[in-house]
Amino acid sequence: MTRITNVSLRRILDSRGNPTVEADVLTESGGFGRAAAPSGASTGEFEAIELPAEESIAKARERAVPRLEGLFAGDQRSVDAALRAADGTDDFSAIGANSAVAISMAAAKAGADVLGAPLYQHLGGAFRGENFPVPLGNVVGGGEHAKEATHIQEFLAAPVGAPSVSEAVFANAAVHAAVADVLDQRGVPAAKGDEGAWAPPISDAEAFEVVEEAVDRVEEEVGFEIRFGLDVAAAELYDDDREAYVYGDETRSTDEQIEYVAGLVEEYDLAYVEDPLDENDYGAFAELTDRVGDRTLICGDDLFVTNVDRLREGIDAGAANSILIKPNQIGTLSDAFDAVELATRNGMESVISHRSGETEDTTIAHLAVATDAAYIKTGTVGGERTAKLNELVRIADDAV
Numbered sequence: 001m002t003r004i005t006n007v008s009l010r011r012i013l014d015s016r017g018n019p020t021v022e023a024d025v026l027t028e029s030g031g032f033g034r035a036a037a038p039s040g041a042s043t044g045e046f047e048a049i050e051l052p053a054e055e056s057i058a059k060a061r062e063r064a065v066p067r068l069e070g071l072f073a074g075d076q077r078s079v080d081a082a083l084r085a086a087d088g089t090d091d092f093s094a095i096g097a098n099s100a101v102a103i104s105m106a107a108a109k110a111g112a113d114v115l116g117a118p119l120y121q122h123l124g125g126a127f128r129g130e131n132f133p134v135p136l137g138n139v140v141g142g143g144e145h146a147k148e149a150t151h152i153q154e155f156l157a158a159p160v161g162a163p164s165v166s167e168a169v170f171a172n173a174a175v176h177a178a179v180a181d182v183l184d185q186r187g188v189p190a191a192k193g194d195e196g197a198w199a200p201p202i203s204d205a206e207a208f209e210v211v212e213e214a215v216d217r218v219e220e221e222v223g224f225e226i227r228f229g230l231d232v233a234a235a236e237l238y239d240d241d242r243e244a245y246v247y248g249d250e251t252r253s254t255d256e257q258i259e260y261v262a263g264l265v266e267e268y269d270l271a272y273v274e275d276p277l278d279e280n281d282y283g284a285f286a287e288l289t290d291r292v293g294d295r296t297l298i299c300g301d302d303l304f305v306t307n308v309d310r311l312r313e314g315i316d317a318g319a320a321n322s323i324l325i326k327p328n329q330i331g332t333l334s335d336a337f338d339a340v341e342l343a344t345r346n347g348m349e350s351v352i353s354h355r356s357g358e359t360e361d362t363t364i365a366h367l368a369v370a371t372d373a374a375y376i377k378t379g380t381v382g383g384e385r386t387a388k389l390n391e392l393v394r395i396a397d398d399a400v
C-alpha cells in the first residue's frame with residue numbers, strides 16, 4: 001500500500017549556510033521519499049511565501065501533517081490539494097511554501113519508490129518521450145548573487161548543439177574553466193557568486209567579451225554549437241521612483257532597455273534571455289518578444305513566478321515565449337506541472353530552474369525530464385549544482 005504513514009520535517013543547511021526545510025515521507029509498505037526546499041535571493045514580488053525554517057516546520061507539523069497521513073503518496077494531486085487546504089491562503093503564507101514544496105516533492109519520491117520507478121517516470125509517465133533538457137550553465141554572474149560584480153545577474157552557457165546531456169554538462173564546466181583562464185589573462189581576480197559562477201569586478205560590457213571568448217574556445221574544442229544567454233533579473237535593476245533601469249551610474253528608460261536587450265540578442269546571437277524587463281511590465285515584455293522572439297527565448301521568471309494566473313495574463317499580452325519553473329515559487333509540484341501544461345498548450349517553452357540557495361536535492365533534474373522541458377537551469381559547478389547535473393547524466397544513462 002502506498003498510504004502515507006509518516007511525514008517528518010527538519011531544519012538543514014542550504015548552500016548559503018542558511019536554514020531550510022527537509023521533509024521525509026514514509027508509506028505503509030516502506031516507501032520513502034526525502035526532499036528539501038531551495039531558497040531565492042532575487043525573489044519575485046509575487047512568489048509564494050517562504051517562512052523562517054523553524055516557523056514553517058512548526059506550522060506545517062501542526063496544520064498539514066495530520067491531513068497527509070492516510071493519503072496515497074502516489075496521488076500527487078491529492079497530496080498537493082491537502083497541502084493547499086491545510087494552508088488556506090493563496091500564497092502558502094500560513095505554513096510556508098518551503099515546507100509545502102519539500103513535502104510535495106518528498107511525497108512524489110515516496111510514490112515513485114513504492115512503484116519501484118524512477119521519479120522522472122512516475123511524474124512523466126511511460127510515454128514521456130526521449131528528449132533531454134539543455135543545461136544552462138551560469139558562468140559569470142553578479143546582481144543579487146554577488147554584489148561587486150556585473151549588474152546582469154547571470155551569463156549562461158547554452159550548449160545547444162551537444163549530442164548528449166553528458167557532453168552538454170561537461171561543455172558548460174569547460175566554459176566555466178575557460179572563463180577563469182580569460183579573466184586570468186586579463187589580470188582580473190574573481191571570486192565566485194552564490195551559484196558558483198565567477199563574479200569578477202568588471203563591467204557588463206567586458207563580461208560579454210569574456211564569455212564570448214570562453215564560449216568560442218570551448219566550441220572549437222568540442223566541435224558542437226554553444227551559444228549563451230542571460231538572466232538579467234531586471235526587476236532588481238528597476239527603480240520605480242526613477243522609472244528606469246539602474247546600472248550603477250548609468251540608467252536606461254524602458255524603451256532604452258528594450259533597445260539594449262534587442263541589440264544584445266542581435267550582437268551575441270543570444271539563445272536565451274530571462275527577465276529582461278521589470279516583473280510588472282507585461283507590455284514591455286511583449287514589445288521585446290515581438291522584436292526578437294523569433295530568434296531567442298524570452299523567459300519570464302519574476303514575471304510569472306510559476307503561477308498560472310500570471311502566466312495567463314502574460315499569454316494574453318504576448319509577454320514572453322517561455323516560462324521559468326521553480327516549484328518553490330508556487331509551493332507544490334501539481335502547481336508547477338499546471339504551469340508547464342498551460343505554457344505548452346500555448347506554444348511556450350518551459351525552463352526548469354534551481355534557486356541561488358540550494359541543497360543536494362535532485363528533484364528538478366527529474367522534473368525537467370518528466371515535463372520534456374527545453375532547458376534546465378542549474379548552475380555549472382559546486383556540489384549542490386553538480387548534484388542535479390550528475391543526476392541528469394544518470395537519468396540519461398538509465399542508472400537512477
Ligand SMILES: O=C(O)[C@@H](CO)OP(=O)(O)O
Nearest residue numbers: 040041042043354355356
Ligand atoms: O533569478 C533566478 O533565476 C534564480 C536562480 O538562478 O535566482 P534566485 O534563486 O536568487 O531567485
Ligand SMILES: [Mg+2]
Nearest residue numbers: 231274275301
Ligand atoms: Mg531569474
